[in-house]
Amino acid sequence: MTAPRSWNRLPYVAPEAIHAxxxxxAVVPESLPRPLLAYGNGRSYGDVCxxxxxxxxxxxxxxxFIEFDPQRGVLRCEAGVTLGEILTLVVPRGWFLASTPGTRxxxxxxxxxxxxxxxxxxxxxxxGHHVRALELWRSDGSVIECRPENDNRWLSATIGxxxxxxxxxxxxxxxxxxxxxxxxxxxxxxxxxxxxxxxNQRAESCWPYTVAWIDCLAKGNAQGxxxxxxxxxxxxxxxxxxxxxxxxxxxxxxxxxxVNGLSLRAFNTLYYRQPVTPQGSLTHYVPYFYPLDxxxxxxxxxxxxxxxxxxxxxxxxxxxxxxxxxxxxxxxRGEGSFLAVLKTFGHKPSLGMLSFPRPGxxxxxxxxxxxxxxxxxxxxxDAIVREAGxxxxxxxxxxxxxxxxxxxxxxxxxFNDYVDSxxxxxxxxRVTS
Amino acid sequence: MNSLKRVxxxxxxxxxxxxxxxxxxxxxxxxxxVGRNRDKLMALIDDLKVRASDHQHIDGEVADLxxxxxxxxxxxTAEQVLGGIDGVLIAHGTLPDQxxxxxxxxxxxxxxxxxxxxxxxxxxxxxxxxxxxRHGVIAVISSVAGDRGRQSxxxxxxxxxxxxxxxxxxxNRLVKASVDxxxxxxxxxxxxxxxxxxxxxxxxxxxxxxxxxxIKAMQKGKGEVYLPWFWWGIMLIIKHIPEAIFKRMSL
Ligand SMILES: Cc1cc2nc3c(=O)[nH]c(=O)nc-3n(C[C@H](O)[C@H](O)[C@H](O)COP(=O)(O)OP(=O)(O)OC[C@H]3O[C@@H](n4cnc5c(N)ncnc54)[C@H](O)[C@@H]3O)c2cc1C
Ligand SMILES: NC(=O)c1ccc[n+]([C@@H]2O[C@H](COP(=O)([O-])OP(=O)(O)OC[C@H]3O[C@@H](n4cnc5c(N)ncnc54)[C@H](OP(=O)(O)O)[C@@H]3O)[C@@H](O)[C@H]2O)c1
Numbered sequence: 001m002t003a004p005r006s007w008n009r010l011p012y013v014a015p016e017a018i019h020a021x022x023x024x025x026a027v028v029p030e031s032l033p034r035p036l037l038a039y040g041n042g043r044s045y046g047d048v049c050x051x052x053x054x055x056x057x058x059x060x061x062x063x064x065f066i067e068f069d070p071q072r073g074v075l076r077c078e079a080g081v082t083l084g085e086i087l088t089l090v091v092p093r094g095w096f097l098a099s100t101p102g103t104r105x106x107x108x109x110x111x112x113x114x115x116x117x118x119x120x121x122x123x124x125x126x127x128g129h130h131v132r133a134l135e136l137w138r139s140d141g142s143v144i145e146c147r148p149e150n151d152n153r154w155l156s157a158t159i160g161x162x163x164x165x166x167x168x169x170x171x172x173x174x175x176x177x178x179x180x181x182x183x184x185x186x187x188x189x190x191x192x193x194x195x196x197x198x199x200n201q202r203a204e205s206c207w208p209y210t211v212a213w214i215d216c217l218a219k220g221n222a223q224g225x226x227x228x229x230x231x232x233x234x235x236x237x238x239x240x241x242x243x244x245x246x247x248x249x250x251x252x253x254x255x256x257x258x259v260n261g262l263s264l265r266a267f268n269t270l271y272y273r274q275p276v277t278p279q280g281s282l283t284h285y286v287p288y289f290y291p292l293d294x295x296x297x298x299x300x301x302x303x304x305x306x307x308x309x310x311x312x313x314x315x316x317x318x319x320x321x322x323x324x325x326x327x328x329x330x331x332x333r334g335e336g337s338f339l340a341v342l343k344t345f346g347h348k349p350s351l352g353m354l355s356f357p358r359p360g361x362x363x364x365x366x367x368x369x370x371x372x373x374x375x376x377x378x379x380x381x382d383a384i385v386r387e388a389g390x391x392x393x394x395x396x397x398x399x400x401x402x403x404x405x406x407x408x409x410x411x412x413x414x415f416n417d418y419v420d421s422x423x424x425x426x427x428x429x430r431v432t433s
Numbered sequence: 434m435n436s437l438k439r440v441x442x443x444x445x446x447x448x449x450x451x452x453x454x455x456x457x458x459x460x461x462x463x464x465x466x467v468g469r470n471r472d473k474l475m476a477l478i479d480d481l482k483v484r485a486s487d488h489q490h491i492d493g494e495v496a497d498l499x500x501x502x503x504x505x506x507x508x509x510t511a512e513q514v515l516g517g518i519d520g521v522l523i524a525h526g527t528l529p530d531q532x533x534x535x536x537x538x539x540x541x542x543x544x545x546x547x548x549x550x551x552x553x554x555x556x557x558x559x560x561x562x563x564x565x566x567r568h569g570v571i572a573v574i575s576s577v578a579g580d581r582g583r584q585s586x587x588x589x590x591x592x593x594x595x596x597x598x599x600x601x602x603x604x605n606r607l608v609k610a611s612v613d614x615x616x617x618x619x620x621x622x623x624x625x626x627x628x629x630x631x632x633x634x635x636x637x638x639x640x641x642x643x644x645x646x647x648i649k650a651m652q653k654g655k656g657e658v659y660l661p662w663f664w665w666g667i668m669l670i671i672k673h674i675p676e677a678i679f680k681r682m683s684l
Contacts, residue, residue, distance in 0.1 A: 002633050020625075020628065022448065022625050023472065023473055023476065024476070025472050025476075064476050064477070064479070064480035065479070065480045065483035065484065066476075066479050066480070066483070067479065067483065068483045089483070089484065
């Protein structure tokens with residue numbers, strides 16, 4: 001059987017066994033080799049969802065809804081349900097996910113385990129803030145129902161817990177009311193990083209959703225130029241446009257990455273030059289939140305060798321200088337990224353012991369895997385991040401050093417007490433050794 | 434076109450039946466679901482209730498379908514709860530361990546009981562009822578394995594083959610009563626039944642996909658359908674290999 005992979009197709013490792021779960025209360029057979037690790041929909045970039053030992057427990061078969069209260073917007077579902085499946089159910093009934101990442105093809109269990117964040121982090125915090133309860137299965141056979149009001153410890157270990165505290169069987173979410181499936185979106189160009197900081201601060205104070213795309217190849221005065229998108233759920237409208245979702249698939253595995261210096265420069269320039277709508281316009285929630293979901297298997301564009309995603313967060317005080325330094329290094333190396341995303345996190349403290357979101361600025365980039373050359377660049381970036389007191393996102397990491405992880409997640413040793421002794425991942429072995 | 438507003442699903446907890454049930458509910462159907470495992474059935478019914486609108490009825494009951502004494506009662510209750518029957522899907526089955534069946538005649542009989550006789554018992558009762566009301570559609574999940582006996586699973590194949598032939602006759606009888614009888618013949622489907630199989634080949638289908646085909650076939654009142662369609666070609670070839678050659682092949 002072909003081994004499940006992570007989204008960036010790196011590292012390429014196979015577990016000893018694979019076991020598909022289909023019933024949330026079914027026993028996990030004793031005969032399966034340990035350690036265990038849940039695998040949701042493999043949308044992490046790296047090895048938090050991979051293991052070379054033991055068994056991967058596939059959770060996509062746990063895809064049932066359990067209870068929905070359309071008056072209060074409370075939904076309980078099994079951990080393998082995807083965010084897309086939830087939206088299909090709840091949007092027509094006037095509800096939306098309070099927090100969502102940039103793809104709806106992730107499972108609820110995966111969203112909890114990485115405590116994922118969305119474009120509205122500054123307004124509502126991360127995914128974990130909207131979890132009302134969850135059920136955790138431990139390999140000793142015990143089952144823990146965690147709620148913020150009674151058992152905070154297990155909840156704060158499991159939110160952002162990278163799948164190491166056991167198997168999440170179901171999750172209960174608080175949803176957010178909406179009037180219709182549309183978004184009101186304003187986009188604005190900014191000519192460099194300084195303009196970004198000013199524009200972003202204004203946008204954050206009046207919009208629930210903000211995110212910026214930047215051209216990470218631009219140099220000098222234009223360094224950090226880009227487009228800021230600010231959005232909110234549309235108010236009740238007398239008339240709405242129609243929306244039909246298309247679906248395309250990237251059809252093959254090119255032997256080498258189609259993302260290279262030339263295509264990057266062209267793409268980044270074109271993107272920057274696209275028409276913006278500072279006066280605002282209505283956009284359906286699907287293309288607004290999930291532009292990449294429109295092309296299935298888009299990750300294949302990077303070729304067989306896969307790619308690295310690099311997402312860091314820099315504390316507010318150091319944010320401006322360190323962001324400039326990161327962009328300097330990248331453009332000097334000519335190693336730009338298709339999707340350089342810049343956003344500031346809000347001040348709501350994350351609930352998880354190992355949650356990534358924290359006050360500061362987060363920059364996300366991806367780089368085709370060119371072996372040592374790419375790893376060298378990433379180490380240079382690490383140095384800037386470390387110097388600035390920042391850290392990296394485990395859900396998007398395939399190579400950070402143990403010291404970088406441990407300095408960014410000072411609670412990691414206390415967290416160890418909650419790790420299920422029969423669960424582990426390649427990531428965890430890497431950063432704790 | 435058969436409208437599928439009120440449907441009974443036997444063996445509802447099967448992966449293929451579960452996805453069929455979800456898609457039926459999405460199209461506005463009310464369902465009565467029968468399965469033998471309480472936890473699984475309750476999880477399924479809860480899920481369908483969340484998906485259904487207030488106007489749809491979702492209900493069901495736990496029963497082991499080899500207990501044929503229960504069949505009439507199950508059909509009665511379903512008919513009452515749903516307020517009538519437009520469609521029936523029979524999906525339950527087991528994939529026996531062929532070696533175990535070869536070693537034990539009782540095991541062989543038991544597998545034929547589950548995969549063929551329990552279904553034929555249900556069909557006999559359902560046929561009379563639908564014949565009388567003169568409308569409706571009955572779909573049964575048989576298998577490509579019923580098209581020809583092979584050393585690797587001929588007990589299962591024989592039971593499914595018996596079903597397929599029974600359904601042919603029933604279809605022939607009920608056409609006069611405007612009742613459609615649909616034989617579903619899936620190939621390899623990725624479900625708990627095939628959990629132990631290596632699924633890397635190109636022939637494996639997802640249960641969602643099969644579910645879609647089942648609903649289409651029920652709506653259109655098709656006779657026999659291979660799912661996915663290409664199994665029609667594969668089985669055409671397999672059925673036409675001369676027995677003198679076939680008996681020496683290891684399939
Ligand atoms: C296009 C794209 C855009 C993205 N945008 C964002 C973004 O904006 N913000 C953001 O935060 N992330 C983003 N991500 C990353 C993604 O949201 C996370 O990696 C997410 O956790 C993936 O979920 P998954 O279901 O695929 O889980 P997997 O990747 O399969 O697993 C992730 C982790 O969850 C654990 N896990 C999964 N299910 C369970 C369970 N039932 N019980 C216990 N542990 C479990 C796994 O063990 C693993 O540690 C993006 C990814 C892509 C591909
Ligand atoms: N998967 C394939 O490749 C494939 C190919 C061709 C045909 N089929 C047929 O498709 C149908 C559905 O199977 P599936 O693939 O969806 O597998 P599945 O998920 O294992 O479903 C089989 C279901 O039948 C139920 N069942 C077995 N004996 C029963 C009994 N005595 N009373 C009530 N329910 C009983 C099982 O209940 P429990 O859950 O309680 O065990 C299970 O829910 C079966 O008829 C199978 O033969 C499958």
